[in-house]
Amino acid sequence: MVNRIKKLVIYLFLSIWLVITGYPLVFLVQNSFKVRLEFFRNPVWSLPANFTLQNYIEVMESGFYIYFINSIIVCFISVAIIIIVSALASYAISRIDFKFNKLVYILFLAGMMIPIHSTLIPIYKITLSMGLYDRLSALIGPYVAFSLPISVFILTGFINDIPYELEEAAIIDGASRFRIFKDIILPLVKPAISTVAIYNLTLLWNQFAYALVLTSSPGKRILTLGLFEFQGQHGINIPLTLTALFLSVLPLIVLYVFLQEHIIKGMTAGALKG
């Protein structure tokens, strides 16, 4: 009896949090299927009386899909560069004894302390002088730089745990460091690389400040900035804006449905060891 009451109390609390977490999302989806007039006439929690996809069509016709493509391009290129660059650096820190290993490692980690917004003005200026302003490629440099500390942190920790014997034979055979890196280390750190990839992909997908400062024309907007501008233009049409909002969060949610454990592991990787 006592146990049943205990269980009941646990489920009660879990259900309360389920409503707090889940209801805003239900609110988002159900109102995206209403036309504007119905939204303003009926209470927000009512189900759509005339189920319509009109909002979805309107959002897509406004050019919103370009923002998806832009986000995908920028995020994937950035993450590919991050993986290569941080794996190279982590290998040197972990395996080549150049006397300053510890210092270089600590300097990389110190990068985590820098608040990104305090670098916005210089990065704006640097981007202007490189001629990259209002180009998608302007975002890649800052994205890579700000993902490096955590990526180097995760990968160095992982390479440190690989037994050195695996490389010893190759070194005796006279293999070059690049060969060892490519043929021995890279295949072994694959699990850590996928963690780094997911961590950075989710973080960069939701990044906003750089795009706000470094791009201006509609054709160069990434998803978060596109949503921000869309709200600015269509904010009064609440169901339409909720539709754009829902579409903007859909890609990660779909990914989450298929790769839940990987995504949770990746997104908490920086925090778990930090």
Next chain:
Amino acid sequence: MNKKELMNNKYFIAALFLLPALIFSLVYLIIPIPLSAYYSFFEWDGIGAMEFLGLDNWAELLSDPIFWSSMANNFKLVAISLVIQIPIALFLAVLLTRKIKGASFFKTIFFVPMLLSSIAVAFLWRYMYDPTFGLINGVLNLVGLEHLTQSWLGNPDIVFYSVAAPIQWRFIPLYMIIFMAAISNIPEQLYEAAEIDGANNWQMFFFVTLPMLRATVVNASVLIIVGSLKYFAMIFALTGGGPNHASELMATYLYSKSFTEMNMGYGSTISVALFLVALIVSVVFLRFSKKDVRN
């Protein structure tokens, strides 16, 4: 030195491996800090000529009430986030690590807010807060609490709490997952021993779970503190720092000075101040947390 010797020189090899990472870090992470400090001595609109001001921007900053109130808001956000996120996340983690049916279903749903961008969360909450069509006022009217209905984002007395709420909503799942991982690492024998000693659930939580989670709680607190000092996007999209700077943070103030008013000299001054505040707080808390974990 010929090519072969060079390729056998470990300093040269190390430099090659480190070079790409160093270039990105230098250009976009390290150089911007001294560059900001340099800009802070000038009057500058970002495009035209720069006019040397000496320490004028800094004098202005020290006597700028909006800067100080935005910094106070950052620390208020730190306090709110610590008091709300850690206990709720811990509570949910304890519930979900009990052997109950459906735990993985709850965990799956609870994590979803972490997947949404700050901008999406901001707009979602903005429509829940909408005074006329919003969910919150709608529910209050429905249950007969009309007197509690509000202009949640328009009232300067409560706007700060209104913008802090979605931040808690989004980040609680992160710490919940961290605590769940830590709880599942606590050896089962400790609970068995406590049970033999006749401990009840509360005693087990306070005398076994909590002490074993000490390091994790400290780590989570550091993340919350550092994160709250840097906060920007959600508040920028919800209120832009308004009304009348009531929800202003250092980062939103820095943005509106630099990129809305195009006063980049003064914006740089705020940037350096933000950097210094984050640096000092990080160093102090990392020290504190290291000591704490060791004891």
